[in-house]
Amino acid sequence: MIRLRILAMIGAFALAPVVSPAADMPVDYPPEGNFVQFPAPANGIPVGQEGAQGKLVRYSIGDSNLPSRGGTVSRIKDIAQLQSARDNQLVGYGLIIGLQGSGDSLRNSPFTEQSIRAMLENLGIASEGGRARAKNVAAVIVTANMPPFVQSGSRIDVTVSSLGDATSIAGGTLVMTPLKAADGEIYAVAQGPVISGYSAQGQAEQLTNGVPTAGRVPNGAIIERQVEASFANQSTLVLQLRNADFSTAIRVADAINAYSGVRFGGRVAQEQDARTIVIRKPKDISPARFYAEIENLAVEADSPARVVVDERTGTIVIGSDVRISRVAVSHGALTVRITEAPQVVQPEPFSRGETAVEPYTAIEATQPDARVAVLDGPNLETLVSGLNRLGVKPDGIIAILQGIKSAGAMQADLVLQ
Numbered sequence: 097m098i099r100l101r102i103l104a105m106i107g108a109f110a111l112a113p114v115v116s117p118a119a120d121m122p123v124d125y126p127p128e129g130n131f132v133q134f135p136a137p138a139n140g141i142p143v144g145q146e147g148a149q150g151k152l153v154r155y156s157i158g159d160s161n162l163p164s165r166g167g168t169v170s171r172i173k174d175i176a177q178l179q180s181a182r183d184n185q186l187v188g189y190g191l192i193i194g195l196q197g198s199g200d201s202l203r204n205s206p207f208t209e210q211s212i213r214a215m216l217e218n219l220g221i222a223s224e225g226g227r228a229r230a231k232n233v234a235a236v237i238v239t240a241n242m243p244p245f246v247q248s249g250s251r252i253d254v255t256v257s258s259l260g261d262a263t264s265i266a267g268g269t270l271v272m273t274p275l276k277a278a279d280g281e282i283y284a285v286a287q288g289p290v291i292s293g294y295s296a297q298g299q300a301e302q303l304t305n306g307v308p309t310a311g312r313v314p315n316g317a318i319i320e321r322q323v324e325a326s327f328a329n330q331s332t333l334v335l336q337l338r339n340a341d342f343s344t345a346i347r348v349a350d351a352i353n354a355y356s357g358v359r360f361g362g363r364v365a366q367e368q369d370a371r372t373i374v375i376r377k378p379k380d381i382s383p384a385r386f387y388a389e390i391e392n393l394a395v396e397a398d399s400p401a402r403v404v405v406d407e408r409t410g411t412i413v414i415g416s417d418v419r420i421s422r423v424a425v426s427h428g429a430l431t432v433r434i435t436e437a438p439q440v441v442q443p444e445p446f447s448r449g450e451t452a453v454e455p456y457t458a459i460e461a462t463q464p465d466a467r468v469a470v471l472d473g474p475n476l477e478t479l480v481s482g483l484n485r486l487g488v489k490p491d492g493i494i495a496i497l498q499g500i501k502s503a504g505a506m507q508a509d510l511v512l513q
Contacts, residue, residue, distance in 0.1 A: 162343055162350075167398055172335070172348055173391040176373070179334035180327055184242040186284055186317075190273030191215060192234045192256065198264040198308075199234040205260030208235040215271065234262035238273050238286050240317050248322050251315040254286045264308035266292040275317060283323075288316035330383050333375040340371040343398040349373050351393045359389070401508035403497060408513075410490035412497070420479055421505040425496055427488055435460070 191211055192199075200208040212233060216223045240254040254275070258265055268290050275284040290313055293306020337344055345367040352365035352375060360378040367373050377386055401417035435458040443449025483493055501510045 162346055164396060167396050169394050170397045171392050172351070172395055175339070175344065175395065175397050176335045176337045176348060178387065179336050179372075180325075180330070181244045183244065184277050184283070184323060186240045186242055186275035186277055188238040188273045188275040188286065189259075190236055190238050190256070190286070191271045192236050192265050192268035192290060193232060193271060195232040195234060195262070195265060195268045197231045198266075199231050199262045199268075200258075200260035201231070202229070205235060208233060208260050211235055232268075234265050234268065235259040236265065236270070238270065238275060240275055240284065240286065242277070242283060242319070242323070244323075246319050246322060248319055250319045252284065252317050252319065254313045254316045256290055256311055256313065258309040262309060264292070264295055265290055265311055266294050266308055270313055270316065281321070283321045284317040284319050286313060286317035288313045327383055331377050333377060333383060333387060335373040335375060337371045337373075339397075339399055340369075341398050341400070342367075342370045344395070345370055345373055347395050347398070351395050352390050355390060355393055402511060403501075403506070403508050404511045404513065405494050405497065406513045407491075407494060410494070412490060412493055414479065415508065418479065418506070418508040420500060420507070423500060423503065423505045425486065425500070427486060427492055427496055 189211075191208070202209040212230070213223045235258070236256040237259055238254050238256050240252055242252060246252065254270075256265065256270060270287055270290055272285055272287040274282045275286055277283050290311040292311025293304065293308045295302065295304040295308045297303075335348065337348070349365040349367040352373075353363040356362060356364040356378065362378075364376045364378060365373055366375075375390075377383055399415065399417070401419065402415045403418055404413040405411075437456045437458065439454045439456050441452045441454045443451065483496070486492070486496070488496070497506070497510065500506045
């Protein structure tokens, strides 16, 4: 076995399944899904729950001092993640063999020939003298994401991408390739058949499906070394929102505190900024079990009003909170056509002149009648209807949105990609 050096400990731990607070008492979920019931603690009944001992206590998951805006209600696990539960990226260099003449040309990819010789020498085969002429081998870069909580012996997917001038890696097999992390240590070994796109070409037509020079090896890597973790001993959990927002962070903290006030008799969560919520683990419960109880709490997620525009593809995404003040918009396309028609000029007979080419340019500008429309966007449906009434294409809508933003009539962020 490969002797491995211990990596700096990263907080990671396999999350335990959600366990009901009382296994012998069924949990009653109302149809709307905004409330949950569980037994009150035997000692120290929380304030406001007097007389609830031995009975099921009903409380609202979404309790918060912030007003509700009727937004999307999501679970905490869907909008946030544990700071200690992170992936680790792996990379390696390997060879794919068994290609049908679509591999690297060794003249243009000398590193492929060097890799072939090194592989054969490691296998005890002498390869000195002569040059290889194989066209069924391709050099590739192998990448993978090592998820948290994986143990030695687990399998993960890997992605392979051609490094040389191979035309296709479809049908090939990746030879055993060690995968390293940023610290230079080997954490996994990849090997297996490659699944990729294909390309068929004739004299007058070519058909391509997917990317034939890149592919995947499902479950192609075996974890040889796990990341040491100390999650079980942590007394503080740090949640990070996937989309930073102060309102969402406060609602998450309030929802956790509403739960912990009844379940554990005190507040445990505190918002730190627009992305981070710090949670103090109660006593007599493991971090995994505690997070399993709070990750399914429902929270109303909020986000700033935003319009995202991709000018390359003409894609426009308008958020539900975008508002536009009442404006008048006129949009018309100006078309300018320039035609070059050089004319040949002949000299008069017997004038001893020379034939010459005289340039002739015709410029024509046309502009169709532009309509003036009034846009007023109190909600998303009204805004979209107003834009559709203008009858412009996506590139025209992009120009209109940019003009509305410049005029100060758009109450939203305009993101150009």
